[in-house]
Amino acid sequence: MTRQQLSNLTLSLDDSGIYRVALDVPGRPMNVLNASVMAELEQAVNELETRSDVKMVVFKSTKESGFLAGADVEAIEAIESADHADRLMKQGQQLFDRIENLPMPTLAVLHGPCLGGGLELALACDYRVARDNSSTKIGLPEIKLGLIPGWGGTQRLPKLIGLKESLSMILSGKHLSARDATKIGLVDLAIQPDLWRDEIVRVIDSLAGGGSLRRKLPDAASLWRLIERIPAVHRRILSLTQKRLAGKSKHYPALAAAIRAIIDGYDPRADGFATERREFCDLIETPTCRQLLRLFFSRERARNLKTWTPHSLEMIHGDPIRTLGVIGGGAMGAGIAQAAAIRGYGVHVKEVDADAASQCSARIDRLIDDYGRHKKLDADQLRQLRDRIDVGTDFSALEDADCIVEAVVERMGVKQSVLAEAEKAASKSAILATNTSSLSVTEMAGSLSRPAHFAGLHFFNPVHRMELVEVVRGDETSDATIAQLVSFVRALGKTPIVTTDSPGFLVNRILFPYLGEAIMMVREGQSIAAIDREMREFGMPMGPLQLLDHVGLDVALHVARSLGAVMRDVDDVIEVLSPLARRNQIGLKSKRGFYDYHGKKPQPRETAEVVDFIVQPAASERFLADGLSEIQRRLVYLMMAEAIRCEERRVVEHAWAIDLAMVLGTGFALHRGGPLAVVDQIGTQTVLENMERLHSQYGDRFTPPASLQLGAKQ
Missing domain, CATH: 1.10.1040.50 (N-(1-d-carboxylethyl)-l-norvaline Dehydrogenase; domain 2)
Known part of the structure; x- marks a missing residue:
């Protein structure tokens, strides 16, 4: 066994000829591709191109958070000119081209995020395996920043998974689960978490011994892939896609740029990689890209607890919110309950009477069924999700809730009365919140004996689609309460904005x-x-x-x-x-x-x-x-x-x-x-x-x- 420790990579060769490139970028919650990482990858490739004793190469991450979240967005924002962008894109394209052409088989072992440049690195490998759990996300999200993949994504992805699926991924920026990526041939094997380590060993042994992971696609998919390769067919598909997106491309030029790069990737007379590089360089200077990058960083700041409560770690007392109470099971209350249950919270919804409780249960069932169809959940998964939500009519069921959100009719007197009842039933450490969209949080707190534990938590309708939540600070709301609620909003996968208690909030x-x-x-x-x-x-x-x-x-x-x-x-x-x-x-x-x-x-x-x-x-x-x-x-x-x-x-x-x-x-x-x-x-x-x-x-x-x-x- 030989081992070399670099700043971001650990390079090792075992006695069986398996060369491992393990990523762990220091000081980062997730791995990113920055100049330092790219230089060390190049160093590894330089060595691999000269070795005859390596049977195969494994690219993996030693961070539990995931494989690679993509290129460092701060470095993208810092690009000063089209020439600067061209140098960076050429460097990445050439490096990944060398990985693709290594003389030994290469395997990318994916878990957690594998996005943008991370997926482009994986596409340059011969094989890809992924952990089959909810944290694995595979995609090319560059379009959401007003850009296109610049390190070969527009060229390799269509060749691997076909035009239809690659257009869907590149033009939407969506990510796939390990299972869905396997279905379209992007990933060769999706591995259950409890079999992860043993299966990785088995796969490596098989590939090092000359085996293969290639899965046969269903006959219909294979036939369609063949049809797509006919020049007249793929030209027609791309032409129709251009026309369909012509209106939107006026505001979002990356859509048209991605299609142009893919078109040249199919044209034997053109250099698709050069087109991809040129289009990326043109896009980096557009106002759309600059605004989308600005919004990206704003969102990152909003999701940082210290943005809203600089001393947040000292402010949060006791355990985080784990159990949620919701008062009112209308459209908003049911939506909040579903959003919390999806993220693993136990939820009790309190309704006014049995009839309202029955209607609330039916409403939640519809939301969960819709979510299940979208996420392709099986019956057991749906049942587990539904079992996290209990609907009843008794305030006493709220006594174990860490946070209680009121979502009743928008009338001050009604809300004050309901909140006063909830406070009597709740534990002394519980936080109370109102989902009001316009009423004064400070005035509402007048009915409470613990106003410091009360704030606004304004979700937007429909809850399952809207990312924003306004956390509204009343005159007496404590910093600790704000810190707890901001943490809760983040745990729901949403973005908090803390506002003062002014008419209409923000x-x-x-x-x-x-x-x-x-x-x-x-x-x-x-x-x-x-x-x-x-x-x-x-x-x-x-x-x-x-x-x-x-x-x-x-x-x-x-x-x-x-x-x-x-x-x-x-x-x-x-x-x-x-x-x-x-x-x-x-x-x-x-x-x-x-x-x-x-x-x-x-x-x-x-x-x-x-x-x-x-x-x-x-x-x-x-x-x-x-x-x-x-x-x-x-x-x-x-x-x-x-x-x-x-x-x-x-x-x-x-x-x-x-x-x-x-x-x-x-x-x-x-x-x-x-x-x-x-x-x-x-x-x-x-x-x-x-x-x-x-x-x-x-x-x-x-x-x-x-x-x-x-x-x-x-």
Whole structure:
């Protein structure tokens, strides 16, 4: 046995000729590919190319956290120019090409994350085995950063698993489980955790002895792979994919870039690796990439406990939250219960009576069944998940809960009464939280004897899809309570943003002026379809009026009434929403709101059907060029203004959290980076002058924030 210890790698050769390259990047929770790691990998390859006594090479990680999380994103952000990017991409491509061409068989042993450059390294190996458990995630997520794989991913993956599956992975950035990766031939063997060590030894012995791991794909899959290789077929598939994504590629150029790299990979006259490298270098300088990188780091900061509670380790007393109580089993309560159960928490849902409990159980069953279908869970796994949730009507069942989340109707008196009852039943160390979207947490705490143990925990609907959770600090909420709740949100796989207890907190406070202005535009007779179309063009996932239908116009009416203190002209919004609510035309759940949902596709209604009378619009002004249409400007400027006011009033401690919250909580156009980022892109002087003209045209709701006026003067 020979052994060499480097900074990031341990290189060893045993007596049977097995050469192991073991990764363990110091000071990192997960392995990443940085300049130091790449240099040491090159050192290992230099040696392997000259050795005749090596029977096979095994690439593995000695970190339990996983194989390789990909390239160091900080190093990507630090790329200074296209030439700098080209050098880095060429270095990686050449190194992985040398690994692919080593004279002995190579095996990548995967567990935990194997993403981006980590998967590209594994693709350069002859074989891949993976641990078959929930922590194993295999994929190429570069598209989510506005980039494409740059170390051969667009070239090797299609050749290995076919065009259909590789397009799906590269263009979505999704990751696969070990089992799913095995089904498509990306991984040669998925190994159960309890057999992991023995099976790895068996596989290595077999491959070193001249064996193979290649699995035969089902006949239909094999036939389709052959058909895909026909030039006319793969050209047609790629052409159709380009056309389908043409609209989205305007905002996300990496989509078109990935397809161009794959096209050249299939063309014998082209150099696909050179195309991949060139496209990556072009993308690194795009505004979309820079905004997506910025949001990536913001998300990392938000998920760091010390961002919100710098002395968090000293603040968390006792055990972490393990058991959850939920009061109210409606859409939000059931969603919170399901999200906690998926992450292994025991949950007790308290309902008002047996009938409500039965409805809650049925609601949770549907959520779990949908999740099971999506994750392909078997009957035993579904039963284990469902058994973690208990639904009843007795407050006493909450006495063992470490945290109790109230999710009842949005009425202050009801919530105060329910929370007071819950506090009596709860243990002295339990945390109480409210899922309110708009009511004052501080006022709610007036009914409690331990207000320091109480805070807001605002989940967004639908809970299973929405990543953001606002953790709302009341006037008397302790730092220890905030630390516990931030840790809990992270454990749920979600991203926390800590806010002060101000009207609408953060997201609703910024979002509602935008939604309210869309309602005002309908009141002026503007087309519902045109308003929503313009905002989809801006990059929003859906227009403001369709979003209101999804939220529920009754909910929007309630929020509007609660935002009177911070939103001008809110009475005009209420004037439109109130008749719709009285007629039970409250959006998707009643099949009619701004849209009609009775057909196969939602149809925008005529303005005259929605509003009782049309208000004459104000005379138009001339505006400075800002890249926005008239409709977009009127809607987006209100979001920008309110985001600036939230920064002025320290609704959150960190300005970057405002943009992140709007992206995660509303789907704000990712490629634009958030409302504050849009201010920077347009320029404060232009934004100020246009806001002053909007103020002249539409009134005080467009009053420029004080700091915008100050910033424009500097």
